Amino acid sequence: MTAQKLNIGLFGFGCVGQGLYHVLKNSKGFTANISKIAIKDPHKKRSLPASCFTFDKAEILDNPDINVIVELIDDAEEAFRIVKEALSKGKHVVTANKKMLATHLEELLALTEQNNVSLLYEAACCGSIPIIRTLEEYYDNERIHSLSGIFNGTTNYILTKTISEKLSYAQALKQAQDKGFAETNPVSDVEGFDPKYKAIILALHAFGILARPEEILNVGITTLREEDIRYASEKGYKIKLVPTVKRFEDGSVGIFVLPRFITPTNPLYYVDNEFNGVLVDGDFSGEQFLKGRGAGGNPTGAAVLSDISALSFGYRYEFKKRHQAEKNTLNGNLVLKVYLRYQNPEDLTQLGIHTISEHYTSETYKYVVALADLEELKASSDYIREKGVFIATLDDYVELKEQKVKTVKREALLSI
Amino acid sequence: MTAQKLNIGLFGFGCVGQGLYHVLKNSKGFTANISKIAIKDPHKKRSLPASCFTFDKAEILDNPDINVIVELIDDAEEAFRIVKEALSKGKHVVTANKKMLATHLEELLALTEQNNVSLLYEAACCGSIPIIRTLEEYYDNERIHSLSGIFNGTTNYILTKTISEKLSYAQALKQAQDKGFAETNPVSDVEGFDPKYKAIILALHAFGILARPEEILNVGITTLREEDIRYASEKGYKIKLVPTVKRFEDGSVGIFVLPRFITPTNPLYYVDNEFNGVLVDGDFSGEQFLKGRGAGGNPTGAAVLSDISALSFGYRYEFKKRHQAEKNTLNGNLVLKVYLRYQNPEDLTQLGIHTISEHYTSETYKYVVALADLEELKASSDYIREKGVFIATLDDYVELKEQKVKTVKREALLSI
Numbered sequence: 036m037t038a039q040k041l042n043i044g045l046f047g048f049g050c051v052g053q054g055l056y057h058v059l060k061n062s063k064g065f066t067a068n069i070s071k072i073a074i075k076d077p078h079k080k081r082s083l084p085a086s087c088f089t090f091d092k093a094e095i096l097d098n099p100d101i102n103v104i105v106e107l108i109d110d111a112e113e114a115f116r117i118v119k120e121a122l123s124k125g126k127h128v129v130t131a132n133k134k135m136l137a138t139h140l141e142e143l144l145a146l147t148e149q150n151n152v153s154l155l156y157e158a159a160c161c162g163s164i165p166i167i168r169t170l171e172e173y174y175d176n177e178r179i180h181s182l183s184g185i186f187n188g189t190t191n192y193i194l195t196k197t198i199s200e201k202l203s204y205a206q207a208l209k210q211a212q213d214k215g216f217a218e219t220n221p222v223s224d225v226e227g228f229d230p231k232y233k234a235i236i237l238a239l240h241a242f243g244i245l246a247r248p249e250e251i252l253n254v255g256i257t258t259l260r261e262e263d264i265r266y267a268s269e270k271g272y273k274i275k276l277v278p279t280v281k282r283f284e285d286g287s288v289g290i291f292v293l294p295r296f297i298t299p300t301n302p303l304y305y306v307d308n309e310f311n312g313v314l315v316d317g318d319f320s321g322e323q324f325l326k327g328r329g330a331g332g333n334p335t336g337a338a339v340l341s342d343i344s345a346l347s348f349g350y351r352y353e354f355k356k357r358h359q360a361e362k363n364t365l366n367g368n369l370v371l372k373v374y375l376r377y378q379n380p381e382d383l384t385q386l387g388i389h390t391i392s393e394h395y396t397s398e399t400y401k402y403v404v405a406l407a408d409l410e411e412l413k414a415s416s417d418y419i420r421e422k423g424v425f426i427a428t429l430d431d432y433v434e435l436k437e438q439k440v441k442t443v444k445r446e447a448l449l450s451i
Numbered sequence: 452m453t454a455q456k457l458n459i460g461l462f463g464f465g466c467v468g469q470g471l472y473h474v475l476k477n478s479k480g481f482t483a484n485i486s487k488i489a490i491k492d493p494h495k496k497r498s499l500p501a502s503c504f505t506f507d508k509a510e511i512l513d514n515p516d517i518n519v520i521v522e523l524i525d526d527a528e529e530a531f532r533i534v535k536e537a538l539s540k541g542k543h544v545v546t547a548n549k550k551m552l553a554t555h556l557e558e559l560l561a562l563t564e565q566n567n568v569s570l571l572y573e574a575a576c577c578g579s580i581p582i583i584r585t586l587e588e589y590y591d592n593e594r595i596h597s598l599s600g601i602f603n604g605t606t607n608y609i610l611t612k613t614i615s616e617k618l619s620y621a622q623a624l625k626q627a628q629d630k631g632f633a634e635t636n637p638v639s640d641v642e643g644f645d646p647k648y649k650a651i652i653l654a655l656h657a658f659g660i661l662a663r664p665e666e667i668l669n670v671g672i673t674t675l676r677e678e679d680i681r682y683a684s685e686k687g688y689k690i691k692l693v694p695t696v697k698r699f700e701d702g703s704v705g706i707f708v709l710p711r712f713i714t715p716t717n718p719l720y721y722v723d724n725e726f727n728g729v730l731v732d733g734d735f736s737g738e739q740f741l742k743g744r745g746a747g748g749n750p751t752g753a754a755v756l757s758d759i760s761a762l763s764f765g766y767r768y769e770f771k772k773r774h775q776a777e778k779n780t781l782n783g784n785l786v787l788k789v790y791l792r793y794q795n796p797e798d799l800t801q802l803g804i805h806t807i808s809e810h811y812t813s814e815t816y817k818y819v820v821a822l823a824d825l826e827e828l829k830a831s832s833d834y835i836r837e838k839g840v841f842i843a844t845l846d847d848y849v850e851l852k853e854q855k856v857k858t859v860k861r862e863a864l865l866s867i
Binding site: 058322353 | 470473474477478573579580581584585588589590591592593594718721733734735736737738739740741742743744747749750752753754756757760761764769
């Protein structure tokens with residue numbers, strides 16, 4: 036098969052856009068032409084001549100010579116308008132915008148089918164790790180049991196620096212931003228929205244599921260305190276923010292994003308700084324692990340480049356798991372084993388805690404190790420943030436709620 | 452794209468053949484038909500009815516309804532005859548036979564081009580790790596600096612058991628064979644031929660190089676002794692058998708297989724038992740790491756299945772690195788930093804040792820840490836085995852020989 040000539044219209048020239056430009060310019064044996072770059076801010080200093088840029092998106096979208104749109108802007112809603120228009124006009128699209136994808140997956144898939152075009156987004160999940168392609172092409176006929184990992188470079192960088200190097204949270208965040216790992220708005224990272232979007236995208240390719248962001252719990256790392264770090268260190272754990280997608284015997288699939296205590300037997304223990312890692316557990320392959328740079332212009336640019344290259348060979352995702360006979364369904368009805376640091380016994384009644392196996396209280400530090408109800412946690416995720424409660428899952432324990440769960444009575448919880 | 456109907460003729464029904472059969476039968480959403488299975492031994496008890504089998508390869512190769520040959524036999528030369536005939540007859544081929552591939556790569560590539568057919572072999576390298584597809588599709592436009600890893604499950608299993616669990620070499624080998632990890636003939640594994648074949652195959656996809664097995668040094672683990680294990684443990688190293696493919700600034704590429712002392716900062720440190728791991732260092736992506744099951748019927752069967760599935764969508768390797776403008780060439784003219792346990796000072800003069808930085812001698816245990824000349828080691832690989840010399844590379848140190856190397860005079864070596 037010979038490569039098709041691609042004429043690219045690029046939206047966005049931030050960290051990843053410039054990374055792509057650099058990667059494309061220095062890549063051997065491949066020439067794709069960036070015809071025009073659409074940018075928003077006319078006052079920002081740019082590294083290329085003014086003639087490369089436009090402020091009018093129509094100049095790209097209405098140009099029939101441009102057959103590929105590469106969308107690398109921050110604003111998810113504006114990105115969606117651009118991508119929608121591009122697909123409708125029969126242009127292929129490469130994007131790294133996980134929020135846009137996770138929020139509009141169903142509509143985007145319909146658009147690609149209607150217009151017979153390709154939408155690729157390897158760079159949207161885990162930077163340079165080729166996880167979407169691996170799920171699509173390698174696991175297409177293998178049943179996957181679970182998929183988890185470290186999908187967010189910013190939080191992993193912050194956790195590494197605060198835990199191993201004792202930096203303050205603010206110092207660590209500042210470092211991550213200075214190095215270009217952190218997104219423009221860190222809230223999406225540190226509160227676990229960004230890894231949730233990625234988990235939703237990967238759940239489509241691994242299990243054929245279309246989940247909506249509002250259906251999935253995400254708890255981040257903003258409430259982490261010194262005591263939690265000490266507790267974890269004493270037990271030999273590291274703390275990582277881990278999105279989990281797990282299939283149960285009945286074909287239902289649970290998805291959630293929570294901090295997790297990780298033991299040294301888990302490969303994620305050794306994924307530090309801005310690196311990402313993905314664990315895939317399959318029927319035949321067993322446990323596979325992929326690790327690579329999860330953030331930064333060049334690694335993400337390289338992932339965009341691999342999509343552009345694939346496009347030149349006519350590649351598109353087949354979504355094989357979506358079309359398989361065995362249908363998986365989203366299931367929020369789960370219990371998780373958690374460590375939960377709280378302020379007042381009231382917190383426990385609010386958060387759906389069952390079967391307490393350990394509790395500790397002192398004047399300044401109170402925690403339980405217990406089973407928690409995922410749906411109740413989800414209903415209270417604002418409460419968790421506001422009250423400064425820190426939760427981390429333990430030991431990979433997650434089960435369907437049908438399992439016997441001993442409910443702890445409200446009075447018993449309040450008397451702890 | 453809709454999947455093409457595949458009619459498979461299978462050669463071999465050993466560990467991987469049965470794994471494939473199991474995986475295919477239990478895989479959801481995919482049906483490929485195994486028309487006939489060719490086997491050699493009429494006396495072996497089989498798990499399927501006799502009508503599934505034939506002892507006459509022509510019954511498969513001459514059947515025009517069979518459009519795919521899956522070759523999973525042990526004998527590399529017989530495999531080559533089968534694959535050659537199949538390709539010549541316009542049939543696609545999936546194989547896991549690394550020795551056959553590494554020995555006949557050039558001729559096989561020519562045959563696929565002449566007959567316009569596809570030859571896929573993901574299962575030939577690192578079991579369930581999709582490394583060839585990743586190199587072909589993800590790294591196609593990115594310059595790779597180095598590729599190394601643990602490519603052989605048998606030796607890694609033996610090293611893990613002898614070092615961490617203090618089993619004897621013979622016990623560990625027996626366990627590996629009982630578990631179905633070890634090949635019929637362990638010599639290819641334990642003397643490093645098997646990982647060398649894999650390194651040669653991966654060097655084609657990563658660097659576009661066609662190396663011949665006889666050009667590449669392989670030193671295995673048969674000479675490992677208690678003292679070497681103790682030395683490594685005291686320094687905090689694990690010992691792994693590591694094939695290395697490394698590109699230098701001048702575009703030349705070195706390939707060798709040697710035991711290596713691994714520090715805990717290297718992800719390969721955590722790859723134990725039958726697991727394999729691959730480290731890829733690229734220009735833009737940085738360091739990526741893949742880990743998965745490197746041996747066993749099901750993981751390897753899953754890799755074969757992924758090739759069969761890809762075939763049904765018309766997939767073939769493009770060998771993009773082979774066709775790129777920048778040509779890489781094989782270079783054996785390297786120096787390596789090694790730990791070398793020897794018996795007699797004569798050994799050192801024989802093995803091309805330079806610039807000794809440490810030496811230790813007692814009545815029963817003598818070693819140097821020094822620079823070694825790769826070409827001289829290669830010329831003496833029989834000597835290494837026969838004299839029970841153990842060599843392991845250190846610190847990832849490998850350089851072009853143009854670098855200043857202080858030659859140690861013969862007299863100085865003999866006086867150690």
